[in-house]
């Protein structure tokens with residue numbers, strides 16, 4: 001098992017969104033999270049990415065523990081251990097969240113340079129390889145505003161892959177794309193999963209989920225004990 005989340009509970013004020021929900025992602029899996037609007041899909045993804053804190057439960061990827069259940073709720077690991085966890089998970093946001101003032105290449109280099117994962121030359125070679133794999137070899141020096149939606153999505157995926165995540169999460173990856181671009185993103189996600197990465201996708205696009213997912217999870221399970 002790659003990612004393991006056990007007995008998660010999350011409330012906002014007096015509204016419980018997730019209650020005693022356990023979940024896992026294996027290597028090579030493409031898990032598709034579906035469900036009605038407002039049922040906590042984005043919340044789950046944000047908990048797994050440490051963008052928000054779970055009230056209760058345990059979350060780990062391989063030997064890296066983000067938090068574990070203590071006597072009074074989830075206890076978060078110290079900063080150094082959280083960083084180890086964080087390095088194993090990546091997220092591609094719905095609006096891509098590219099830096100508009102940086103070229104495509106610099107968008108890819110920013111995080112790995114900040115984390116000192118290699119020299120600029122080494123990382124630029126890796127970035128060029130990823131962009132070539134995604135059919136964007138001629139866009140290294142382009143600014144994000146000059147790219148199509150599908151191209152921006154690929155740059156966002158390449159940027160996440162620069163950090164070698166074991167688990168990669170996608171929030172509504174096809175919402176801004178036509179069917180053809182969606183299919184090419186689906187195939188790219190399949191290639192990423194075939195390389196051993198675990199994938200989690202939140203989507204309203206059932207056709208995409210059924211075509212490319214290896215397992216479907218419904219957010220109706222978040223509150224199954226109620």
Ligand SMILES: Nc1ncnc2c1ncn2[C@@H]1O[C@H](COP(=O)(O)OP(=O)(O)OP(=O)(O)O)[C@@H](O)[C@H]1O
Nearest residue numbers: 012015017035036037038039040041042043044219
């Ligand atoms: N920061 C927050 N503060 C208060 N309530 C929140 C917060 N974030 C989410 N919620 C509430 O939690 C519930 C779940 O929201 P969430 O965005 O996770 O649902 P979702 O299934 O991803 O919805 P959608 O499919 O519309 O994106 C909603 O009722 C929402 O209003």
